Amino acid sequence: MVRLGAAARGASSLSVVLPAFNEGRRLPATLARCAGFLRALDLEGEIVVADDGSTDDTVAAVSRAAAELASERLAVRHLRSDHRGKGAAVAAGVLASRGDPVAFLDADLTIPVETIGDLLAALRAGADVAVASRYVPGSTVRRPRVRLVMSHVFRALVRALVPTGISDTQCGGKAYTAAAARTLFSRVTIDGFAFDAEVLFLARRLGYRVREVPLRIVQPDETSIHLLRDAPRMVRDLVLIRWRALTGRYA
Numbered sequence: 001m002v003r004l005g006a007a008a009r010g011a012s013s014l015s016v017v018l019p020a021f022n023e024g025r026r027l028p029a030t031l032a033r034c035a036g037f038l039r040a041l042d043l044e045g046e047i048v049v050a051d052d053g054s055t056d057d058t059v060a061a062v063s064r065a066a067a068e069l070a071s072e073r074l075a076v077r078h079l080r081s082d083h084r085g086k087g088a089a090v091a092a093g094v095l096a097s098r099g100d101p102v103a104f105l106d107a108d109l110t111i112p113v114e115t116i117g118d119l120l121a122a123l124r125a126g127a128d129v130a131v132a133s134r135y136v137p138g139s140t141v142r143r144p145r146v147r148l149v150m151s152h153v154f155r156a157l158v159r160a161l162v163p164t165g166i167s168d169t170q171c172g173g174k175a176y177t178a179a180a181a182r183t184l185f186s187r188v189t190i191d192g193f194a195f196d197a198e199v200l201f202l203a204r205r206l207g208y209r210v211r212e213v214p215l216r217i218v219q220p221d222e223t224s225i226h227l228l229r230d231a232p233r234m235v236r237d238l239v240l241i242r243w244r245a246l247t248g249r250y251a
Contacts, residue, residue, distance in 0.1 A: 015099030050093030053083025087195025100178035111173035132173035138214030194237035
């Protein structure tokens, strides 16, 4: 992973958005890891837990973490909204963020928080959007067969319906300049898991510079995506993105 010195980052603060739905059990460890990483960056920052209408103890978990981890240079914020989906939660968190740049990670940190270092390096090199990718040279990914099959099928559908020029739209680790983040997420219409494809589709249409960075991870068997429930919704959402593009919704 890239280790960035304070003078090299080209940023005065960093927002990390963590979309969460009933993640009260995982959040204490996740927030501690993120806070430790941000402290190591030696700059002001914030962690925004974008709560997608959780019904567990997510609120209490964030409150405890804020009391333990927050400082003059690090804020831990809870942003609650109605349960609409991961895309809606990420959009709400990004649009409420105060830093520049803005990154988001999945709350389970399947994509390690240290990956942010590589994403920031890509932004520093001139990208407007940096995407952690499982399919570029240098990536090493181990994951269950069912997740691999789901990923390949969805990638094929994205290429056919919503071309982005990116090999991995769905990886849960991305960073944006604040200006790009606000422009893109103010235009997002998809509330579910396919929001990533919509954001990157919009980034291509708007001429943003997008760079993929390699990823080295082991993905667990557990996933928040349910094949029979979520796959049809994701396909529907890709069709919606295509239709909205054809009818001028994104003009």
